[in-house]
Amino acid sequence: MTTNPAIEARQLRKTYTTTRGVFRRERVERAALRGVDLKIAKGELFGLLGPNGAGKTTMVKIFTTLLLPASGTALVLGLDAVKDQWALRKRIGFVFGGERGLYWRLSGLDNLRYFADLYRVPPEVSRRRIPELLERLDLAGREKDRVELYSRGMKQRLHLARGLLNDPEVLFLDEPTIGLDPVGARELRVIVRELADAGKTVFLTTHYMFEADAICDRLAVIRDGVIVAEGTPSSIKTLVHDQGIVEFEVVGMPVERLAGLRSLPGVRSVAISEHELAQVVTVHCARPADVMTRLGVILDGIKLEKVSSREPTLEDAYVQLIGENPTNSEASP
Amino acid sequence: MGTPGVAVTGLARAAFSAFRVSIRLRVISPWAYLNWLVFPVLFAAVGLYVLSSPGAASSHVVYGVLGGGLIGYWSVAYLEGGNGIQEERWNGTLEQIFATPTPLWVILLGKICGGLLFGLLAFLPTAAFAYVGFHAVLPALDGGRFVISLGVLTLSFFCIALTLTPLFALWRWAFSMLNGFELGVYVLCGFMFPVAVLAPWAQGVAGFLAPTWAVRALYASTLAEGPHNFATWWLATIGLSLAYLAGAYFLYALVERRARMSGQLALA
Numbered sequence: 034m035t036t037n038p039a040i041e042a043r044q045l046r047k048t049y050t051t052t053r054g055v056f057r058r059e060r061v062e063r064a065a066l067r068g069v070d071l072k073i074a075k076g077e078l079f080g081l082l083g084p085n086g087a088g089k090t091t092m093v094k095i096f097t098t099l100l101l102p103a104s105g106t107a108l109v110l111g112l113d114a115v116k117d118q119w120a121l122r123k124r125i126g127f128v129f130g131g132e133r134g135l136y137w138r139l140s141g142l143d144n145l146r147y148f149a150d151l152y153r154v155p156p157e158v159s160r161r162r163i164p165e166l167l168e169r170l171d172l173a174g175r176e177k178d179r180v181e182l183y184s185r186g187m188k189q190r191l192h193l194a195r196g197l198l199n200d201p202e203v204l205f206l207d208e209p210t211i212g213l214d215p216v217g218a219r220e221l222r223v224i225v226r227e228l229a230d231a232g233k234t235v236f237l238t239t240h241y242m243f244e245a246d247a248i249c250d251r252l253a254v255i256r257d258g259v260i261v262a263e264g265t266p267s268s269i270k271t272l273v274h275d276q277g278i279v280e281f282e283v284v285g286m287p288v289e290r291l292a293g294l295r296s297l298p299g300v301r302s303v304a305i306s307e308h309e310l311a312q313v314v315t316v317h318c319a320r321p322a323d324v325m326t327r328l329g330v331i332l333d334g335i336k337l338e339k340v341s342s343r344e345p346t347l348e349d350a351y352v353q354l355i356g357e358n359p360t361n362s363e364a365s366p
Numbered sequence: 367m368g369t370p371g372v373a374v375t376g377l378a379r380a381a382f383s384a385f386r387v388s389i390r391l392r393v394i395s396p397w398a399y400l401n402w403l404v405f406p407v408l409f410a411a412v413g414l415y416v417l418s419s420p421g422a423a424s425s426h427v428v429y430g431v432l433g434g435g436l437i438g439y440w441s442v443a444y445l446e447g448g449n450g451i452q453e454e455r456w457n458g459t460l461e462q463i464f465a466t467p468t469p470l471w472v473i474l475l476g477k478i479c480g481g482l483l484f485g486l487l488a489f490l491p492t493a494a495f496a497y498v499g500f501h502a503v504l505p506a507l508d509g510g511r512f513v514i515s516l517g518v519l520t521l522s523f524f525c526i527a528l529t530l531t532p533l534f535a536l537w538r539w540a541f542s543m544l545n546g547f548e549l550g551v552y553v554l555c556g557f558m559f560p561v562a563v564l565a566p567w568a569q570g571v572a573g574f575l576a577p578t579w580a581v582r583a584l585y586a587s588t589l590a591e592g593p594h595n596f597a598t599w600w601l602a603t604i605g606l607s608l609a610y611l612a613g614a615y616f617l618y619a620l621v622e623r624r625a626r627m628s629g630q631l632a633l634a
């Protein structure tokens with residue numbers, strides 16, 4: 034690729050300094066980002082996954098010029114998020130999940146008009162764009178209602194409309210579906226996907242695996258301020274490629290018959306447990322589909338019930354990545 | 367991108383939009399009118415009735431009439447800065463407006479103008495009512511000088527609010543001193559009684575507060591007896607106000623940096 038990345042982090046670090054105690058004040062330093070390198074191409078829908086406190090919001094805030102890094106470089110559209118904040122703010126949009134950040138006593142329309150002016154969108158443009166956004170985000174008809182009367186999903190869509198007022202080239206979304214019902218969350222994901230398909234670069238944080246799996250072109254997993262994995266959803270799944278599962282029930286099978294299963298290529302372990310009268314056999318393997326086709330041959334003559342298989346999911350990969358020797362940033366100062 | 371002219375128009379529009387929103391947020395219900403229209407006039411009527419009883423010294427009466435109005439004006443104007451910022455913080459909008467391409471001071475300028483307008487709306491009906499209903503208490507009113515003094519006073523309120531507001535954005539402890547400072551200003555600047563009755567050190571402090579001189583001019587414009595140094599008083603207020611603005615310039619730069627270091631704006 035010869036074009037510049039839309040978003041780039043080089044050895045990005047951030048440490049928060051806070052004080053605690055009333056009479057004996059002590060300064061506490063907390064590292065939120067510890068040397069992050071990232072490159073996100075133009076038009077990409079990039080997902081940043083990580084547990085609570087991993088540093089996702091911190092990263093988004095640095096890119097959106099709300100925070101200064103302790104060291105390292107954060108570039109968006111080639112502009113330095115530290116020094117070129119005024120030029121950058123015009124060209125990006127951001128949406129933080131949750132209900133805050135809107136004027137609840139004003140109408141949705143008034144909120145949008147105000148922010149359009151603050152984003153210095155020329156009035157002739159905003160007169161056209163605001164109705165388009167209302168239509169697009171399914172708020173048309175309710176725009177004159179006060180925001181406090183909106184449902185959570187409507188507030189979130191209004192947030193997104195606000196983030197799109199300046200027709201940003203890069204959009205940052207920090208847990209945009211938090212608190213939405215499954216239908217609302219899906220609708221929002223569809224819109225986000227469409228935005229990326231229309232050419233916008235989207236940087237999304239989430240801790241929902243399926244969300245990242247469903248819409249992201251590429252993702253990174255962050256833990257304790259360090260990127261621990263990066264790639265397409267499927268490439269990240271290969272990290273746990275041997276964690277597929279085949280499960281079935283049998284009644285009164287001699288244990289020796291399982292030896293054949295154990296020797297199949299890609300099989301990691303075979304476990305057996307009693308369940309009422311039956312035995313439940315769980316096979317951990319790389320390619321559940323292969324194991325399924327061989328089952329009939331190996332266990333010829335035995336009646337198998339409730340056969341099921343599960344491919345490794347992004348969640349398995351995530352749990353493995355996050356679970357590995359956790360240092361628990363939340364607990365330590 | 368764009369010529370300076372376009373940039374200035376954009377900033378002016380942003381400030382005006384902030385002004386409009388600050389007004390909208392205030393008049394969200396008809397009951398809001400009670401606060402800045404009905405109550406002040408009511409209080410003024412009661413106060414005037416009491417004070418205008420035979421035997422009251424005319425300067426007391428003037429302080430009674432204008433003092434109440436001034437306190438109302440000052441607290442509305444000033445609170446817009448402090449409370450306004452705190453409200454934005456609670457709403458989570460402080461961080462949102464901070465991240466727009468419009469500098470914070472432009473937004474606050476608009477909001478503060480909204481506060482001043484409401485403060486004036488509280489003050490003017492009261493003063494007008496006093497003048498029309500109890501003309502006898504303001505017999506020597508010099509209309510022209512009164513209006514200029516009020517304008518100069520307004521400028522000083524504007525500059526103080528614009529200077530102090532970034533402090534509230536940055537340091538939440540500043541917010542806890544809000545009321546103390548509000549009270550301090552109307553005691554020290556002679557809203558309710560002449561500065562001359564204060565202790566010498568307090569008079570010294572008062573001299574550095576821009577409104578002191580404009581308030582003095584305002585009262586003088588209602589009284590026939592001198593001395594009247596209007597030009598000096600007005601210039602003192604204007605000079606001090608501009609000095610505050612110079613300080614504000616550095617404060618805003620500091621806020622911009624500090625806020626981005628600590629991530630404080632997001633905190634409730």
Ligand SMILES: Nc1ncnc2c1ncn2[C@@H]1O[C@H](COP(=O)(O)OP(=O)(O)OP(=O)(O)O)[C@@H](O)[C@H]1O
Pocket residue numbers: 049050051063064065083084085086087088089090091092240362363628629630
């Ligand atoms: N303003 C702040 N002052 C001090 N520490 C902070 C501040 N904001 C975040 N932190 C700390 O920095 C670390 C990273 O926080 P951050 O909000 O970036 O995590 P996150 O990945 O967004 O978490 P979540 O999923 O809970 O939103 C955490 O340990 C957090 O406690």
Ligand SMILES: [Mg+2]
Pocket residue numbers: 089090091207
């Ligand atoms: Mg977060």
